Amino acid sequence: MPGTQARVATVAIAGLGLIGGSLAAALRESGFAARIVGWGRRDTSLRRGVELGVIDAYTLSLEEALAADIFVICTPTLVAADLLQDVLRLTLDSDRPPVITDAASVKGNLQRAALDACDGSFPAHLVLGHPIAGSERSGVDAAQADLYRDHRVILTPQAETDAAALALVRDMWLATGAEVVEMDVARHDAVLAATSHLPHVLAYALVDALARSDASEEIFRFAAGGFRDFTRIASSDPVMWRDIAIANRPALLEAIDQFSAHLGELRAAVETGDADGLHSTFTRAKAARDRFAASLAERGKGSSDAAAVGQPETAKRIQSQE
Ligand SMILES: NC(=O)C1=CN([C@@H]2O[C@H](COP(=O)(O)OP(=O)(O)OC[C@H]3O[C@@H](n4cnc5c(N)ncnc54)[C@H](O)[C@@H]3O)[C@@H](O)[C@H]2O)C=CC1
Ligand SMILES: O=C(O)C(=O)Cc1ccc(O)cc1
The missing domain is CATH 1.10.3660.10 (6-phosphogluconate dehydrogenase C-terminal like domain)
Structure with a gap:
């Protein structure tokens, strides 16, 4: 957004489909991040994302994507658990890890995946989340910048969660026009x-x-x-x-x-x-x-x-x- 100071330099979105693409589009529109980068294993949806103006750029390198301020996992749920473990292993010893979050529909399996990857302690830079908005459609072509407006996003912080990481993820979703609520994972x-x-x-x-x-x-x-x-x-x-x-x-x-x-x-x-x-x-x-x-x-x-x-x-x- 011209003239507005971005809250962060870069948000990286892993899995540029309906949910990731809509988040990218909303964040671009709101000016929350100076740059939105897509990450994936193949470049088809990423190239399409650049064409549609949903993302600024993309990379196939996970290490490069993890240089972002926030890394948002928007892949299917079981892929999200594996990717989360890879990402946590790559960032655990980092001095300045990105804040890691996600949009998957189930939280318990990701909580367990995180605990497994981090020897039983929940990582402070991880904030699991779930936007309660979507549709039966999928893929980046179905993305909508206003998908989250007036919808709820549930965050499931743990006792170990870093307060600044939680505030950043909360601000990210608020920038999309969503209402943010917190809930226990099991609930x-x-x-x-x-x-x-x-x-x-x-x-x-x-x-x-x-x-x-x-x-x-x-x-x-x-x-x-x-x-x-x-x-x-x-x-x-x-x-x-x-x-x-x-x-x-x-x-x-x-x-x-x-x-x-x-x-x-x-x-x-x-x-x-x-x-x-x-x-x-x-x-x-x-x-x-x-x-x-x-x-x-x-x-x-x-x-x-x-x-x-x-x-x-x-x-x-x-x-x-x-
Ligand atoms: N569709 C919906 O209404 C909602 C979906 N969710 C959750 O959001 C997540 C994404 O859902 P959608 O955007 O609807 O799906 P989608 O199919 O539109 O997008 C998924 C993206 O993940 C990528 N992907 C798949 N496997 C991958 C892998 N192994 N590595 C890297 N990228 C991979 C795909 O290329 C695609 O770009 C899911 O976890 C879903 O449960 C949450 C709220 C609503
Ligand atoms: O299409 C619909 O009506 C939905 O229910 C969208 C949806 C799908 C999955 C979620 O985790 C949240 C929302």
Whole structure:
């Protein structure tokens, strides 16, 4: 941003897809960093990132990327754990390591990876994070500078976390227009298992079950808006969700089991024609969903639910900022 002093010289983004590309674009637009550099193992998305004006430059050298002030891991969840270990091993003895952070959807596996790489002590320069914003799309071409605006970002600092590192990561996300909250790692993984990972598993399961049924052609031909709304997230990237399901196994199993028990109760109500039971479940759920929709509207995410989750129809495509 012309005339504004950048908070840091360089932010390096590892994994320039939807999430990394949107962060890069937002930070460029806000002037938070003087320079945004992409890092990856192959240059395809990185070259595209420069073309789109999302990043200033890129490197395939991890050592070079680690010269940045902040190194943000935005790769799929299981890759993130391996990369985090490489990065921690390379920076542990450094006098001036970059602040390391990430955007992955599960935090427990990264916390364990960090402890493993650092002989059981949590590194002070690591701040694990998770933006609660995104969509079913992936890749740098889907990046949006306003993806995080008015959305929450969860940071999970530990007792060992350096206060200045935490403040820097907090400021980085605030510069994207997000609201930053802090949470315990286990709590994060339990809450996200229920509100994000379970719904994705259910959407994939429903679409897969119907697609494999004998009447699938007819079923999809007559599916209406409700089916489309319920199943949008089954268009999400299978690699990303495979990684999330594996990384968050205990919490996701708990969420699936609780939901299965609830579905079993609903099944019994349908079987026995328990009109009161069905009516009270649906009434409770409607009230909860209406409260949720109202709170989204209040937080200023636009007039529709679609805007709240960053659907493509509402996406502002990245314009070249060169
Ligand atoms: N898509 C979403 O709505 C959200 C995703 N997340 C998390 O953010 C992370 C990134 O997700 P997206 O941006 O959606 O995925 P994406 O597929 O759009 O981008 C991932 C990027 O990582 C790179 N990558 C893959 N394997 C790599 C490797 N071995 N080494 C280096 N780079 C590699 C890819 O080339 C790509 O540029 C994931 O951990 C995901 O769980 C978090 C919040 C929302
Ligand atoms: O597409 C959607 O509605 C999402 O739920 C986006 C999303 C995906 C993964 C996350 O960890 C957080 C948000």
